[in-house]
Amino acid sequence: MQDLLIPKMTVIGTGLIGGSLALALKAAGAVGVVTGVGRGLANLQQAVELGVIDRFSQDAEAAVADADVVFLSTPVKTLPVMAARVLPHMKPGAILTDGGSVKEHIVAEIEPLVPAGVHFVPGHPIAGTERSGAVAAFASLYQDRRCILTPTERTDTKALELVRRMWQAAGSEVVTMDVTKHDRILAAISHLPHMVAYALVNAVASDDRYGEDILKYSAGGFRDFTRIASSDPSMWRDIALTNREALLDMIGGFESMLAELKQDIADGQDDSLFNFFLRSKERRDALL
Ligand SMILES: NC(=O)C1=CN([C@@H]2O[C@H](COP(=O)(O)OP(=O)(O)OC[C@H]3O[C@@H](n4cnc5c(N)ncnc54)[C@H](O)[C@@H]3O)[C@@H](O)[C@H]2O)C=CC1
């Protein structure tokens, strides 16, 4: 029998991201025993029943002691807190890696805590849904998607290689980039759209001029555009606050674009409006 890539893995935060990684690696035959750690007992019990994890523990320190890989998948601000708790209990040669949506903050907080002999490889799968918890996890989440790893000069090459192979086994194409570039790209392509979706739902729902909830009249467009406003509020609070500068920059750019649109509508600038919509349509069509 071929050696397993990861004989023992511990997932801290057994939700959509950690649970889906466990399922994908199981399906690929890349992992042996998966231990889930979390706060909610019901979620952990359900994760075992669904076959997402093999066993669970609410004692994070004990649960990492024999792990070859520890995957952190709690909300962003909690990641360094959990890392601080478990790093001193990891065995020599073990790898700590994560799936957090923001990287500069996490790397700055976690890297100084890593003891000699243990390795940290920061990562972020660019795949997800608006759903949360182990019940939302599925094995094909990472299939044909990208995963970004953000190694630093301190990152161990062999550990980086193993984490790369882990995400490839889960079905993803792995790319590497520096933390700053990662956070700027994600602020644009993921964090801004979530802020706009949340703001749009609130803007429309706050219109109470008609004495009824006008959201019930929403057609496909509103629903497609705002699906991500159903995402977990605590997860997005953490992302907004830890990628603050890059996100504020993108919100500023978006405000300017909206102001330009508003002005053209106010001034009845038909050519300008047409070209604005055309430019956007061509870019969006090219994405399909
Ligand atoms: N949801 C998405 O589409 C994506 C999320 N991410 C990132 O992955 C991470 C996890 O997100 P999801 O799996 O979506 O969230 P989730 O809510 O499905 O899972 C998070 C799990 O962490 C647990 N948890 C929270 N605080 C904890 C603590 N202090 N100690 C132990 N467990 C704790 C929760 O009970 C939950 O089971 C976040 O950092 C997020 O930014 C990355 C890519 C996509």
Ligand SMILES: O=C(O)C(=O)Cc1ccc(O)cc1
């Ligand atoms: O639901 C969607 O379409 C997403 O955009 C999911 C997502 C959320 C956060 C990430 O860091 C990456 C992907």
